[in-house]
């Protein structure tokens with residue numbers, strides 16, 4: 009054989025002058041929610057558009073010059089192009105219309121850190137819910153024109169691509185991205201050279217390249233260590249999302265947290281509000297404290313200054329889901345940092361300490377170094393408050409500082425185009441700006457039923473079409489016969505969409521119990537196979553490559569889907585990503601979710617379904633615990649948490665079968681003369697109207713601004729004034745309390761009165777031994793409420809006792825005269841806790857004495 013060399017050559021198309029702004033459109037993730045922009049690219053060459061996986065940037069590098077030239081002279085194309093540009097330009101020139109932003113200072117800027125971001129399938133640096141939520145947060149920040157930058161990692165290989173083989177085994181594939189195909193650009197210095205920043209890892213400097221992705225008004229900075237200047241190992245640090253071992257993970261988190269702060273510094277960006285989305289990014293708080301210590305502040309005051317303007321959001325509902333690192337690993341990576349912080353090794357380790365284990369816990373660090381912490385639904389708030397109650401050991405979890413902001417989804421991204429067009433026509437374009445107003449959405453009921461129904465059917469057809477394509481590919485790869493494929497796709501027929509279709513798509517984590525509905529095959533048979541009222545079940549999702557039980561779920565579904573009787577009724581679609589998610593949530597009739605309560609922190613896919621008129625059938629956990637109003641879908645009440653797991657599955661599985669059999673299926677197939685179920689349409693309309701205004705990131709980001717960002721802004725500014733006077737003041741006060749508190753005690757001086765006639769006054773007297781503290785350092789308080797069985801601390805009214813003088817040399821007396829307003833049996837408590845008006849949360853010290 010003769011020797012030959014394969015030379016490669018890339019020819020870049022030349023964009024005609026008339027269309028030169030296509031480049032700009034391809035470089036702004038605005039297209040991730042503006043479908044008209046995506047349609048513009050696809051129109052140039054629909055086949056190529058599919059090949060490049062819907063990436064406008066990759067598309068523009070490959071499109072035929074002749075197609076571009078033709079388009080530049082095609083009047084319909086140009087009119088589409090102009091209308092896209094006009095929408096793009098008006099979006100980018102609009103000032104904020106949103107009131108709470110006016111409560112921020114003009115110099116305020118939020119820095120939002122997250123381990124993953126999901127905007128669109130063309131930027132594959134996400135794995136699932138957390139990343140997509142972060143992406144949606146950025147999109148809503150852009151819509152509101154909030155001053156906001158985001159920081160993340162640029163993964164060369166991202167999360168894995170999934171295929172499923174002919175035995176139902178998940179195969180994971182990692183592909184290198186060509187960064188030139190991604191909607192990102194290197195950040196440049198004034199002289200046009202690329203900006204670099206760096207971090208120290210033990211014995212070496214790691215260089216970081218900074219890339220920028222533009223999301224409308226918002227910039228996302230992505231950090232990349234895959235550079236020739238770095239060692240082979242360091243280059244791999246930013247390769248895989250959730251890949252590698254603990255060493256890889258800690259190095260990734262150091263790059264994100266410490267490298268992220270360095271990157272913002274290098275670019276001259278000065279955030280005033282810092283938000284760590286999950287604990288992966290918590291090292292950013294240490295990096296910021298280190299900067300202040302370098303300026304001469306002591307660590308304790310630096311920590312107060314950092315924490316005062318830091319928000320931490322936790323997303324997990326199991327302690328094992330919180331990242332933690334062994335002690336020796338922490339010493340290895342942080343020795344230089346803690347000596348510079350002037351902390352002893354023990355003091356440093358205390359920052360990540362939890363009572364459960366000696367490891368350094370990232371959630372513990374994040375809570376200690378932030379003053380605003382939240383879970384992502386009402387139920388998850390309580391779960392997190394319990395998991396993290398050790399942070400405030402003397403405070404009842406129901407009262408501790410953890411709050412909640414329920415997640416949302418970015419409506420323009422997940423609402424199908426058909427609905428957008430319909431709303432424009434039927435409700436007028438103002439629906440876009442009144443999106444958060446529940447009253448406005450009552451108008452959905454004015455939409456004629458048959459129009460509403462036909463849109464639902466058409467979305468289902470499109471979904472069937474999409475999954476047929478995927479299943480066909482899957483079948484060819486797995487050497488399946490055509491006859492097999494025909495049987496498989498028998499019910500997923502775009503021409504016959506009037507078949508009840510259930511969707512279940514999310515990570516295959518065991519707590520989500522993907523196979524709950526498949527527990528009892530006899531009942532399943534009765535549900536799915538009735539020829540009068542057939543049902544189709546569609547499954548999709550990835551299991552982490554190291555999660556064997558998760559992969560077992562996939563095999564189990566595959567196995568049942570291939571049993572001859574179920575063939576065609578159960579479909580398992582591979583490669584769950586944003587694109588498939590958008591299709592499924594808008595196309596199926598029922599969105600199913602049945603996690604083990606209370607482990608679903610929020611869940612967001614059900615919101616995406618709900619806003620598209622898909623009805624939720626879910627365990628009342630996470631967001632559905634507050635979203636379900638009894639008429640907008642179906643809720644399964646979880647049985648007791650103490651019940652043994654298999655009994656729980658049996659009980660909740662039975663409820664699921666019953667609801668499907670007695671309610672869902674009869675309602676769907678209650679076709680009147682019109683050929684569809686009027687009641688179903690009613691319920692779907694109500695689902696949309698009740699969920700769309702509430703479960704949007706528009707509402708969510710608004711809530712973050714109102715609850716946390718404005719507070720962080722005020723505190724951040726206050727704490728740093730006059731050479732950090734307040735930070736020093738607060739840290740000195742806390743030190744004083746920590747030293748004295750063990751010697752503080754109290755006793756009641758008045759004799760408790762058990763009966764009283766209305767109109768009479770009670771006189772409470774408490775003596776407190778302050779152990780050197782001042783009377784102003786504590787609050788002595790009466791809590792009073794009407795008695796009932798399940799009384800919660802937040803139901804009590806609070807009354808403060810006033811300091812009235814000393815008793816002897818040791819004790820201080822506090823008194824309150826109180827005339828009860830209520831009659832009947834009441835319950836009350838007296839308590840003492842340390843208090844300073846500059847605290848973010850009154851119970852922040854975690855100390856409390858109950859009398």
Ligand SMILES: *Cc1c(COP(=O)(O)O)cnc(C)c1O
Pocket residue numbers: 135136137138140513514515584585586589590610611612613614616
């Ligand atoms: C919305 C979404 C998720 C989150 O789904 P949950 O059911 O909330 O866990 C995961 N993956 C993709 C691709 C999504 O679009």
